[in-house]
Amino acid sequence: MHPLPRRLAVLTLSLGLSACGSTAPVTDDSLYQALGGQSGIERIVEGLLINISDNPQIVGHFAETDIDRLNQKLIEQFCVESGGPCEYTGDSMRDSHTGLNLTEADFNALVEDLIDAMQALDVPVTAQNRLLARLAPMRSEIIYR
Numbered sequence: 486m487h488p489l490p491r492r493l494a495v496l497t498l499s500l501g502l503s504a505c506g507s508t509a510p511v512t513d514d515s516l517y518q519a520l521g522g523q524s525g526i527e528r529i530v531e532g533l534l535i536n537i538s539d540n541p542q543i544v545g546h547f548a549e550t551d552i553d554r555l556n557q558k559l560i561e562q563f564c565v566e567s568g569g570p571c572e573y574t575g576d577s578m579r580d581s582h583t584g585l586n587l588t589e590a591d592f593n594a595l596v597e598d599l600i601d602a603m604q605a606l607d608v609p610v611t612a613q614n615r616l617l618a619r620l621a622p623m624r625s626e627i628i629y630r
């Protein structure tokens with residue numbers, strides 16, 4: 486059930502690829518297309534939020550969260566990070582996670598929920614890993630804040 490590429494993706498993500506909070510802008514929309522475009526990303530985020538709601542490790546952190554807003558901001562973010570025709574209008578990763586005191590275990594749990602959502606939608610593993618690699622550098626902005 487856990488093919489090697491998925492484990493490698495999580496490992497890469499948990500090690501973090503960079504100390505800074507962002508990577509270079511994407512120059513093509515091949516990842517956006519591989520994720521299924523706007524409707525594909527909407528389904529991935531929906532699956533992620535459902536998995537979070539069912540995950541006792543992290544669901545408590547979202548008790549006070551406006552889920553409609555989070556849904557919209559995540560869709561925008563995944564769209565931008567995959568090279569899609571969107572703009573991210575949310576708060577910075579540092580601002581939105583400060584005060585939550587998130588741990589590596591929390592971060593890894595959310596990543597697992599995202600992987601499970603993409604796997605359930607048959608997103609190709611290469612596309613899964615490309616999205617995870619875009620999100621990995623955000624880790625240091627999100628945990629222990």
Ligand code: HEM
Binds near residue numbers: 559577592
């Ligand atoms: C790769 C990892 C993550 C990404 C890409 C991410 C992305 C985001 C985005 C885009 C927002 C919306 C910001 C806004 O409202 O303007 C947000 C908010 C939030 N995130 Fe994360 N997040 C990540 C990890 C986590 C983890 C691990 C947790 C907790 C277990 C978490 C909990 C929250 C909460 C509770 C909010 C809402 C904060 C509020 O209501 O003000 N996030 N995140």
